[in-house]
Amino acid sequence: MASHARWKLARDEKVAQGIAEDPEVERRREEISLAFDLGQAVYNRRTALGISQTELARRAGMTQPQVSKLELGGTVPTVPLLARLARAMEAMFRMELFESSARVTFADLDGTTPEEAGTEPPATERASAPAAEAEADADAGSGRTAATG
Numbered sequence: 001m002a003s004h005a006r007w008k009l010a011r012d013e014k015v016a017q018g019i020a021e022d023p024e025v026e027r028r029r030e031e032i033s034l035a036f037d038l039g040q041a042v043y044n045r046r047t048a049l050g051i052s053q054t055e056l057a058r059r060a061g062m063t064q065p066q067v068s069k070l071e072l073g074g075t076v077p078t079v080p081l082l083a084r085l086a087r088a089m090e091a092m093f094r095m096e097l098f099e100s101s102a103r104v105t106f107a108d109l110d111g112t113t114p115e116e117a118g119t120e121p122p123a124t125e126r127a128s129a130p131a132a133e134a135e136a137d138a139d140a141g142s143g144r145t146a147a148t149g
Contacts, residue, residue, distance in 0.1 A: 030100060036073035037104045038082075043071040045089045045106035059088035 014021070021029075046056050046067075053067040060067075061084060069075050077085070086093040091106035 031076060032073070034102055034104075035076045037102055038077060039071045039073040041104040041106055042067070042085060042089075045091055046071075049089060056085075056088055060084045 042056075046053070051059075053071070054064045056062075057064045057067045060081075062081075070077060082093050086106060089106055090109060092109060094103075094105045094107055096103040
């Protein structure tokens, strides 16, 4: 099996040679990137508020595993789910699309983001927090379903 570095190098060589990537692969790559950006925006807002995945899930009518999957970029949320998340985090949802990139934020209702306010989310391990919360919720019998609106 090829390592990630080899795969990326092969892709970069094709691009340098002018060989275009399959449009479906490019579309899927953009979708994955957007899923990660959306997940990071949810994570940033949640940690800036100082609430757990379990608390966010309760506020948004979701399960903790759904929040975890969303934050890790494992799903692209629907517009109704983004609206529920914004309400649950007392925030405005903003998405700016330009060319093949996007900027996604959940801002305070006055329009400021944690970055603009000069506050950073607490430094935590993203990988360990979802695992710890998943274990805690497993005892409570949480179901594992996709995060959808």
